[in-house]
Amino acid sequence: MSEFQISSQNDVSKVTLVSVPDMPGIAARVFGSLWSHGFNVQLITSSSGTAGRVNLTFILSKKDLQPAMFELKKIREEIKAEELAIDPEVALISLTHPQLSQTPGIAGRAFDALACCDINIQAVSTSMTCLNCLIAKNQLELATQALQKEFGLS
Secondary structure, three states, X not given: OOOOEEEEEEEEEEEEEEEEEOOOOHHHHHHHHHHHOOOOEEEEEEEOOXXXXXXXXXXXEHHHHHHHHHHHHHHHHHHOOOEEEEEEEEEEEEEEOOOHHHOOOHHHHHHHHHHOOOOOOOXXXXXXXXXXXXXXXXHHHHHXXXXXXXXXXX
């Protein structure tokens, strides 16, 4: 029996604060504010930017997106992000394995399996046991099949 497991969520939206100042306290302001209003944030990624600015991407559940919009717009203004970009047509696919961080090649195999199906990974995060990939929602079934095949779960 394989120790790999695949799970997914298709009830999420991608939120990106574009061109955020790259300085201490920005993430605390963004995520502290969302948390204080009861919004659970998942899969946080930050991309390196230019001229002291970065893009900050995370996902919220679809049910939280509309109620969070007022706070997100307020945060955008306060931290002087250039843009607030929302994409509701995404899904999160997760591959878990108890020894993920100690087993070479798992992420590479997963990325290759997705790439062979022309699935673009919009954001990725890992932990000691889990690899999370944000992809287009309409490719979730194909991604699930590709990972199941690659890791012997089908």
